[in-house]
Amino acid sequence: MLPSEINLSPIFSGDNSFRFFVAVKKRFCYNAIQFKERSQIFVRSLEGQDVQKEATPLAKKVIHTTINGEAHTHEVEPRMLLIHYIRDVVGLTGSHIGCETSLCGACTVSVNGQAVKSCTMLAVQADGAEITTIEGLAQNGDLHPIQEGFWERHGLQCGFCTPGMIMAAHQLLARNSNPTEEEIRHGLEGNLCRCTGYQHIVEAVQYAAGKMQG
Ligand code: FES
């Protein structure tokens, strides 16, 4: 939807010559407005005629990351989210984008050993960080025990939430190698699944905990 199709009167008021609408974040207006180009600013005149102007490009910054043991150096815009950096710049698309508002957990990765919803963090904040994504868990072709648990205990249906669930479970088991069912449910409560009803996910993590303890 373009700005010309949106009634901005509830948002803007006053008798200035121009009313300005700046698309700074996608979250603005709860993602109700989708712009074709993120780098453009739309200016709405009093006559209701839209004028489109190029925004001044943001200066890019060089960041260095280590992702799944591999060093990366890239120039990124300061406003780029970490999930977009991982998926669009580095090319690791295993981490998913669900809500982009920190609710669903589909984008969860490990940053310096902490499970992070990577839509809540800027890529420039990850400069110098050690990042692990879902692609980094399997070793030499062998599934990580948590991945194996999801396979063996049918912890997924559509699989959309699964990378984030597994990365959250990875942190959970690193902190507590023998969690109770309640602790597993608590540990994963930041990750949403619309398919499984969660029971199989809990069983998958229990399977992994048992396997990791030997
Ligand atoms: S996409 Fe990051 S929490 Fe939903």
Ligand code: FES
């Ligand atoms: S398996 Fe479909 S959202 Fe979780």
